[in-house]
């Protein structure tokens with residue numbers, strides 16, 4: 001029961017890597033509040049669930065109120081909500097741009113603002129960004145820029161919350177096997193091709209499991225007690241400028 005007595009909020013905790021973190025926390029004895037856009041009909045045994053759109057400031061305020069009511073003080077806020085579209089620049093619309101920034105960047109910024117007051121000294125925030133934040137990946141313009149903004153927000157939060165003894169770090173996954181691979185609105189065959197490309201371009205020649213990302217998140221959250229402002233890649237070397245043997 002390595003997380004016994006710990007309390008955590010996980011945004012985007014209903015599937016994918018967020019759910020892996022929720023399950024690991026619950027298995028370790030933590031109390032967890034997890035969000036998704038619509039949790040009706042979902043059951044994650046032992047977890048508190050809340051429907052909450054990360055792009056809605058009203059929903060973020062409600063999330064803070066429910067977190068305070070159900071959990072009181074927090075040891076971890078995992079700001080994990082995010083999505084990408086595969087949109088070449090010529091097909092991008094203001095609507096795609098706005099929604100991408102509203103969910104990924106604005107949502108993360110204001111969720112951290114509204115929830116950080118509940119985090120106790122010694123607790124931490126972990127943001128999910130992406131290997132895309134520091135790369136040029138065709139079709140991922142707004143997403144990559146929004147995740148780069150999240151990386152920047154995390155640095156500022158690390159500075160602003162340090163005096164309260166709260167650490168703030170970032171996990172940057174590469175291609176990771178989740179129901180969406182982080183991408184919405186594409187047919188199954190496009191998603192399969194996306195995944196295949198990931199396996200080809202990643203130096204370790206495979207994608208990550210959600211357990212591998214969750215391990216990094218939990219390390220940053222509970223074990224890396226002198227680490228703040230850091231960005232931990234879980235990308236199989238994809239973002240690390242490796243040159244493989246010929």
Ligand SMILES: NC(=O)c1ccc[n+]([C@@H]2O[C@H](COP(=O)([O-])OP(=O)(O)OC[C@H]3O[C@@H](n4cnc5c(N)ncnc54)[C@H](OP(=O)(O)O)[C@@H]3O)[C@@H](O)[C@H]2O)c1
Pocket residue numbers: 011012013014015016017018035036037038039052053054055080081082083084103128129130131172173174175176177178179180181182183
């Ligand atoms: N998978 C990858 O290869 C990959 C790579 C790099 C980075 N990432 C990042 O890692 C994070 C998790 O990705 P994932 O692949 O695990 O995603 P996922 O399987 O699609 O899960 C996303 C989670 O966020 C929730 N969600 C989505 N939009 C939301 C919104 N507007 N408001 C509230 N909740 C929302 C989803 O629940 P509902 O659907 O019920 O809303 C779900 O719980 C994201 O930030 C993503 O950008 C993923």
